[in-house]
Amino acid sequence: MSERQWALGDEVSGFQLVEISTLPEYKGIGYLFRHIETGMEVFQVVNEDSELFFSYVFKTLPGNDCGIAHILEHCVLAGSARYPVRDPFMTLLKGSTNTFMNAMTYPDKTLYPAASPLKKDFDNLFSVYTDAVFAPLLREETFWQEGVRLVTDGENLHFEGVVYNEMLGDSSDHDSIVGKSSVRSLFPDTPYAFESGGNPEQIVRLDYQQFLSFYSQFYHPSNCKLFLFGDLPVGEKLAYLDQEYLKTRGSLRVNSTCKLAKGWKQERSVTFTSPMEEGQTKESSSVVLCWATGEVTDSLALITLSTLVDILLGNPAAPLYKALLDSGLGLDISPESGMSADFRQMPFLVGFKGIDAQKAEQARACILNSLADIIKQGLDSELVASSLKRARFKQLEIPGGMPNGLRALNRSLRGWIFDLGPSATIQSAPLLEELERKLQENPRYFEDWMQVNLIDNPHRCLVTVKGDAEHQKRQSDSIARYAQQVKEELGKKGMKQIALQNERFAAFENEGDTPQALATVPYLRLSDLPGTIKPNTHDHVLAGGRDLFIRPQFCNQIVYADISLDIADFSERELLLLPFYTRLVQMTGMGELSYVQVATKLKHLTGDFNLFVEMGSSCNDEDVLVLLCRAKMLVEDFEEAMHFIQRLLFEAKVDDLKQIKQVLNNYKTDFADSITYSAHSFASLCAASVFSPVQYEGEQLSGLHQWFFLDALTDDDLPQLAEQMLALQQKLNNRNRLITHLSCDEQTVPSLIPVVDRFVLGFEDKGPVIAKKRSYDAVSKGExxxxxxxxxxxxxxxxxxxxxxxxxxxxxxxxxxxxxxxxxxxxxxxxxxxxxxxxxxxxxxxxxxxxxxxxxxxxxxxxxxxxxxxxxxxxxxxxxxxxxxxxxxxxxxxxxxxxxxxxxxxxxxxxxxxxxxxxxxxxxxxxxxxxxxxxxxxxxxxxxxxxxxxxxxxxxxxxxxxxxxxxxxxxxxxxxxxxxxxx
Structure with missing residues (x-):
């Protein structure tokens, strides 16, 4: 099939080819097929990417807060006609080389994506997922397990279920409440007003028949899209889909496209609460101003807003971020600040975290006045140029972190989910070129856009989320009252029925899968895997008398530089201060340059810059403690960027009291922002810390105890902290600490080595680094x-x-x-x-x-x-x-x-x-x-x-x-x- 010459209108296996698009950004061609009988669309991006990817997509609009779409996402992958095991998802996961495998519920759609570099594994994943979405068993016991179930412990009833417990956790997260409440408030007359993940108080009201009805309504092939990506023959899977799942399904008209919200004539204000422990301060609230802006299908509006977010809020030196910090109204800006492309109309949010709720109107005025001032004064041209250059860098860079197919899918869905072709929004390079043309035609393009879409836009809402010690009690009481209501309605006969259901569920859980059912799931064999490892090879040279390791590979004219500074000679106190020091270096001025100028220059010279502490145990049982500086830059910028980084390490104004205070607040709120979603990681780090000094130090530097240490610092401590920061800066300036590593295109190596040589020699020679012996009482001595x-x-x-x-x-x-x-x-x-x-x-x-x-x-x-x-x-x-x-x-x-x-x-x-x-x-x-x-x-x-x-x-x-x-x-x-x- 791959040798065939394809033309528009071609029919194959019940599908018609309706679009062919050239996609230079993905080094491939896109083919859009539409199933003639059901209308299901399949978009296949054919290129040489070895990480094969697919995803099923269903538009799933919530009509209430019961979380049906979310629960269904869990249950669909829990047994199907061909694979009747209780959890084929986990069964597959046990014996797969997948690089991505998930299911995800969004506000208006549900995705079932997976990827693998092995074709056999890809085929296995595809077969199981396809049967799951089109022929799930949707057993009532699965609904009870994954969604919600009534449990009787004799006289009383309570609720259990995986999604129910997940959303109990989510509804305890302050920032999540801020973000979701903001969007729901902006779009009250659309399905976005409902919580697609589910509100625990409403999840308990969901019944099995409603659940089945939702599947029947939205999971028909007529409402399905399939995305394929990678080195696959054109038309791969079409015959399989038509023969096994589509040809007898007919067509169904599904009203599943989210409508636009009706525009407002004036701003609104709303207030919500979030959980708070006794003893927290009144400055535990958030106040954000949120706008409904352009449609996500408007690609120019999308790249305009996303670029503006980087310009205005990209770091604490960005103009709007800095204005809010300088106001002193809150500890930091809300981490929910920014924009989202997950809605038909893109919301833009900005506001404060760690603010007194009584200051909501002051916060609103500060945000609007700051925006008005930025518009009046105009955006700094260097900052705009730097943000555009960073955007071009991202296009040039070979991406990582997720399959390329998933990245392409997310872009395509911005148009595809709203009935445009998938190719309409899949590429980003033309958008950046169009944005640059707009700026050439009108240098105040961004300012004019902000005036129209923010200042003059009445479709905005002031959202206040107040910490409330009674929040969780109200939630628990509401659920308990409903359980009591159900109990009274059931009566004794009904309670016996619940007890029987509990026994049935326990039997379902305990019986497990039969060998026959397990045998239906396709597995890889060890013989399917390559038998060798990829060697870790490097070229080794000396630069400035210090080790430089070079790993030549195709990097598309980008250099990845890693600079480590040995800190084994640091005292306990110096190590404890280092995480704050690394944050401060990246958030302060340098020499004659202000923090704003430093941040702008770094954005212009690098694709990214990070400074952090790296520590752990080596293979020969030595402790590794280094300060790691990571940067990536274009080859053409390498020399200037390395010189600038060296200056930053030596000349950063780490004794600036104003910046020290801002960094302290920023660092504290980072911990608070991450605790709910990373609490298990904090617990793991803390639990492991008693077993060795280096693990103890790792927890002290990046775990709960670093948070407690920062929280204990007050304004009175800042002058001493400034002195300690200067001392650390001076101590680090020693070339004997350095080991450098580069990954780059092979042909660029000769030009890079002299630059590293000059970089190393720019450090002082203060003699060898002698490791300091540190001991801690909290570390286990064996019992x-x-x-x-x-x-x-x-x-x-x-x-x-x-x-x-x-x-x-x-x-x-x-x-x-x-x-x-x-x-x-x-x-x-x-x-x-x-x-x-x-x-x-x-x-x-x-x-x-x-x-x-x-x-x-x-x-x-x-x-x-x-x-x-x-x-x-x-x-x-x-x-x-x-x-x-x-x-x-x-x-x-x-x-x-x-x-x-x-x-x-x-x-x-x-x-x-x-x-x-x-x-x-x-x-x-x-x-x-x-x-x-x-x-x-x-x-x-x-x-x-x-x-x-x-x-x-x-x-x-x-x-x-x-x-x-x-x-x-x-x-x-x-x-x-x-x-x-x-x-």
Whole structure:
């Protein structure tokens, strides 16, 4: 089929080719096919990308806050006609080399995307996903598990369910409430007024028949779009789709395109509440002003607004960001500030976090006056040029972080979902060219756009979200009242029916899948994987007398520079200060330049610039502590950029008291912003910190204790802090600290080495760096059972349980690595997620740090989940492990190295392997250990973990006070004081 010459109007397998588009940005051609009978559209981008990608897309408009679209997204991938297992998604995940596999609910659509670099794996994923979306079983038990179910504990009723618990966690997040409330307030007469993810108070009102009806309404092929991307034959999958799923389905008229909101004639104001722990200050509110701007299908409006967001809010030196900070009304701007392309009309939000709600009108005036001043004075031409250059850089760079197909899909849906062709919005380069033409024709194009779409636009809303200690109680009381209402309506006979349903659900959970059902799911075999590792090769030279490692590869005229400075000689106090120092260097002036000028220059010279502390254990058991400076720049800018970075490291005004105060507020709010979605990561970092000095230091520098340290700093501490910052700057200026790494096009190497040589020689020679011996009382000396409890405003928990693995490089540790994969995808998923209702659960072994961590995310339980983990682990110490579990875990573990990496990703990975002395020989040894794994070795690995737990373990829980209080009755380990997080 790939040899065929295609022309518009061609018919194949029930489809007609209706569009062919050249897509130079993706080095490919797009083919749009439409199924003649159902109207289903398939858009295939054919190019040489080896990461094969597909996604099904359904327009799913919510009509209430029950979260049907979200629950359905979970349930669709939970068994289908051809693959009748309870969770083919997880079954596939166990034995796949996928590089992306998910399902996602948006405000007006649901996506089912997956990607893999292996064609056989891609075909397996496609088959299972296709049957899932077109022939799901949608069992009532699945609805109870993934969505919501009534549970009776005798006399009383309460609710459980994965999505229900997920949204309990989401509804506890202040920033999430700010963002969602803003959009809902802007579009009250559209489906965007409803919460597509679900409001817990409304999720409990959803019934199974409503759920089935929603599927029937929106999951017909007539409402489906399929996106294919990569090195596949043209027309791939069309015959399969028509023969197996489409030819007998007929056509259905589905009203699924979100309508436009009716324009407002005057601004509105609304107020909401969010959870707050007792003791938080009144400055725990957010005030944002939000606008409804142009349609997302207007590509010029899209790139105009997205570029403006970068210009106005791209960093704390950006003009609108800086104006809001300088006002002193709040601690920082709201992290929800910016724009979104996930709605038909693009919302633009800007405002304050950490503000007194009584100052809402002052905040509104500040925002509007700041915008008016910016428009009147005009945007700085250098800033505009720098933002446009950064945008061009992003187009030139080979991207990473997500499959190229997913990035292309997201762009195409901006038009495709609103009944334009997918090619109408898939490319970005022409948009940037059009924007530049507009600016040439009218240098005040941005200012005029802001005047029309912001200042003169009455379709805007002032949103205040106030912290309220009673917020969660009101939510809990509302759900409890509804449960009581249901109980009264059911009566005794109905309660018995609920009890029978609970028994039926328990049986469903416990019976598992039959061997016959499991045999239907297609798997890879180990023989499908390549048997070698990709070597970590470098050229090594000296530059300025220091090591320079070069990794030549195709980078499309971009240089990725990593500069490490050894900080092993720093004291405990100096290390504790370093994260703040790295933030300050990136948020202050330099020499004669203001912070605004520095930020603008960095944006002009680099595609990105970061400075952070990197630390961990090396393969030879040495602690690695470095300050890592990462930058990427065009080859033509390399010399100027390196010189500017060197000046910044030496001349940054790190004693500027005004900037120190702003950075302190910015850093504190960053922690507060990330806590809800990263609470399990904070718990894991904290739990592991007792096992070695370097892990303890890592937690002190980037975990909860860094947050507590920052929170304790006051205005009185700032002068001393300024002196300490200067001292750090001077101490770092020593060329003997340096190791440099470059990834670049091979032909550019000769011109880059002299630049690095001059960069290194620009540092002073202060003699060798002598590592300082640091010891900490909190680090285990071989026997500790640590329990730490922290409070945050949430009705669910985030917990981590840590213990030591066996020695790095041992067979037992390799077994523990594989055990983590097996446990996460099998027993723990089934028991803690499926039965317990946690949204997420994982078990992982950190090879380098020699720590095994079990963690849960948005979990309605605490003790029950920990007990389940210990019980499951104990079974793996004695019982034979299914050979298929082992093979699947090996495929996932070994196959993870097949993921295509962008030059930027490859660069930092290869440099870290050098820093931590992870040799190819060690990597190959681990690969061989894993491939030689069997049940006996896994048993020994589990036994070693259990023995380790008897000697030393660590348990950290972040949860709301109500849940902690309820759970302490189940185990005395929780009957201890908890620490309130500094929110």
């Amino acid at each position: 500790v059972h640590e329990v730490q409890l922290y409070r945050l405003p949430s009705t669910v928990s985030y917990a981590a349980y840590a213990l030591r693995t066996s020695a790095r490089g041992s067979i037992e540790q390799a077994a523990q690595v594989l055990l983590g994969q097996i446990l996460s995808g099998n027993d723990l998923w089934e028991v803690i997620r499926g039965q317990g209702g946690a949204y997420g659960v994982s078990a992982t072994a950190d090879v380098m740090e020699q720590v095994f961590v079990f963690s849960t995310y948005r979990d309605p339980r605490i003790i029950g989940s920990l007990s389940d983990f210990k019980r499951v682990l104990a079974t793996y110490a004695t019982e034979a492990v299914d050979a298929k579990h082992i093979e699947n875990a090996l495929i996932s573990t070994v196959g993870s190295e097949l993921k295509p990496l962008s030059p930027g990703q490859d660069s930092i990975l290869s440099f870290r392997r050098l820093l931590y002395k992870i040799s190819d020989e060690f990597r190959l040894m681990r690969r061989e250990q894993l491939l030689g794994m069997d049940s006996d070795k896994l048993n020994r690995g589990a036994q070693a973990l259990l023995q380790s737990a008897e000697m030393e373990d660590s348990y950290v829980v972040l949860a709301g006070s109500q849940l902690l209080e309820a759970e302490k009755m189940k185990h005395p380990m929780l009957d201890r004081p908890s620490i309130r997080l500094p929110l």
